[in-house]
Amino acid sequence: MSVIIVGAGPTGLMLAGDLAAAGVPVKVLERRVEESNLTRAFALHARSLELLAMRGLADGLVTQGVQVPEVRPRIKGRELVFNMRHPESRFPYVLILGQARTEAALEERARGLGAEMVRGAAVVGLTQDGEGVTLTLAGGRTERADYVVGCDGAHSVVRRLLSVEFSGRSHDTRIVLADVLLQADLPLAVNPFIGDDGAVLLPPYGNGWFRATIWDRTRQGVPLGEPVSIEEVRDALLRITGRDLQVASMRWSTRFLSERRQARHYRAARVFLAGDAAHVHSPLGAMGMSTGLQDAANLSWKMAAAHRGWAPQWLLDTYESERHPVGRMVLRMTDLLRRLSEAPAPVRLVRPYVAPAIINHPRVSEAARMTLSGLGVSYPVPAGVPGSPLAGTRVPDLSLVIGGRAARLYDHLGDGRFVLLQAAGADTGGRAVGQPWHDRVRTLDCDGPLLLGKASTILVRPDGYTAWTATYPDAARTREVLRGWCGRA
Ligand SMILES: Cc1cc2nc3c(=O)[nH]c(=O)nc-3n(C[C@H](O)[C@H](O)[C@H](O)COP(=O)(O)OP(=O)(O)OC[C@H]3O[C@@H](n4cnc5c(N)ncnc54)[C@H](O)[C@@H]3O)c2cc1C
Incomplete structure (x- = not known):
């Protein structure tokens, strides 16, 4: 059995390494020739680090990142503490690390295990029959494999070629991302500031650098193509946080439109969808890359089992039945955070009083911690195998x-x-x-x-x-x- 993965983002690279480790012939087709200059995801949550630990990658990444044990939301001056010191995990924090570092580690592993990487290969056509899938690349060349996985991101060509509906909507939420050097002191925490003018998230990269994720209510009409200036970032931080955080420098920035969408199906016969190709949502919660890594970890062993010829009939179908509900839950969670940040005027009035009661409620904060970290994900017992206590739950690193x-x-x-x-x-x-x-x-x-x-x-x-x-x-x-x-x- 052979597999082609379309897209060398974190999802595709994780999947490629896993399949190669299991002896499955795997090829990755990536449109880009160069590395992406987008830093995008900044956080690795505990369950992602656990999955990376199973692949021998977590310790190396942890030494490169910043371990952040709490989230400290400030709502109009009131500071709250949300604990991410997961007692059940070897990784009791959120690791702040640019996406490129995680991708580099995953790519090195995949190549080392024998996955074939082809850059400059943009997929433009797809047909499938009872025996396999044929992909057409820009330029007319074709590639064929027994199975294909579309890990080609939010604007997935594979998903479009399959005519799988990507249901949901675009929020008219324009977000600015900027990596900034701040001279003001902030605690070692993911630092959300929620004000009348919008919301800002400031997790630390170390050495005074922070990733600013800014939703500015007053600048929602700005075209996505307009460059982000350091003055715009300074002004937004001042208005929204109410503090002069002394922005000394900015090394990267972008603007994008936040969407909430999920593919109706994650499988169409011999083709699967994973990562952003299957689900996109607000970056609040920093769950995008982590969810894609979990998709890959869920799918890879099932494909490997099919390759080795021992997979029970139902096994490959559990990829969709297990991961689609998780994707839906991630969309709900991130949408809740978005709504809290963007609240209309009447809600904004009561928010400073209501939010502490919600965040400090032990059951609510525990549920949010388990969801954000990915530690709370569990799967139903498939029909045909015996149930038992704890079946479907995550096993800690015993x-x-x-x-x-x-x-x-x-x-x-x-x-x-x-x-x-x-x-x-x-x-x-x-x-x-x-x-x-x-x-x-x-x-x-x-x-x-x-x-x-x-x-x-x-x-x-x-x-x-x-x-x-x-x-x-x-x-x-x-x-x-x-x-x-x-x-x-
Ligand atoms: C601006 C921005 C900011 C973000 N910020 C955060 C954040 O702060 N925290 C967080 O957790 N997540 C964030 N995300 C989301 C996170 O980056 C994604 O969830 C993650 O990159 C998904 O990984 P992926 O591998 O599924 O897809 P991608 O990383 O999008 O990778 C898809 C790959 O497929 C390739 N490709 C596309 N089409 C084709 C084709 N036709 N043929 C061949 N190759 C193709 C692309 O070049 C790309 O390399 C952000 C996303 C964006 C766009």
Whole structure:
């Protein structure tokens, strides 16, 4: 089986690396010849860092970025604290890091694993039949593969060629992005300022540089093509934050229109859509790139399973049934943040009094933290496999002891295989029970307990979610579950 990925953004690069790691012949077609000069996404949330940790990339990226443990919204002078110190994760913060760094790490991995990268290849045509997909490139050349994944961004040509509806709307919300050097002191936090004139987000890149995301109510009519001047940024920051943040320099800026749209389907026969090609939304919440990385992690092991010939019939379809609801939830969350920022006059009057009550409410703030970080994502149990406690939820990076040596679960994920964890004393036949599935299941017999609920046995999906947990199941039951998820031995 061969796969072509259209688009070498973060989603396509993550997917390419995963497929190559699993031995799937994969080619990436990218329209751009040069690296993009757009810095775009600035944040990696905890779940994205966990997914990158499974691929051995997180530690290197963490050393390049700034770890920010809280969000400190100021609403007309009132300062609130929203905690992002995730106790359940090895990454208890938001990592502020320009998108280009994440893309560079993903591209290096994908190339190193053997993914073929073709730049200057713009896809303009697509047809598919029962056996494969043919893509036409600008210039007339064609490429063919068994499957194609459109990771070609918000204006996806693949999505258009499939005639998949991109339903939603453009908010008439014009946003300015600018990387600015500030001389004023701001705390180590994502710093949102919400004022009568608009909203500003100021996360720190380090060394005094900040990414300013500005929604200025008074300048919504400005054409998107008009360059952003440092004076415009200074004026907007002063009016909206009510403080002179002393903008000393600006190294990059752009203007764009925020949209809220989602593809009605993520799959059309042999073609899939992922990342911005499948969903776009307001940058408030900084969830765009993270959602694309999760899409890739969800799809890659299912395609690898199809390549190896063991995927149950239903497996590839779960990409859409699992990721479409997550995309919808991200659209809702980011839209809520947008509405809070853009509130009409009557709401603005009460906002400084109502917002603290909402943000400080433990249930609300916990739900928002889990949604923004991606740690709260879980998937329904597919029909045809047994349910169990915790099935479908994220598995943390468990500390394990294997053969007397300390180990971490995530170091054993990332190559498209399941992990069958068995605690000491679990009467499941040890490694022997997983042996017939060894090409798709890595069995880890642990010296101690597993420290996840009461489970003595956990089948972990290749993307780090629970397939099944049990307390001292017999070997026959474990085999039945392996057959359900991983096909016949
Ligand atoms: C101005 C702007 C600011 C943003 N700010 C933030 C932010 O602050 N935080 C955040 O989390 N997210 C932000 N985002 C969103 C974030 O950048 C995206 O969610 C992320 O880049 C999505 O990655 P992707 O790989 O799905 O798509 P993209 O990064 O868009 O990559 C798509 C790739 O496909 C290529 N391509 C397109 N058409 C074709 C074709 N026909 N043939 C071949 N190749 C093609 C493109 O050249 C591109 O390289 C922002 C987006 C924009 C536009």
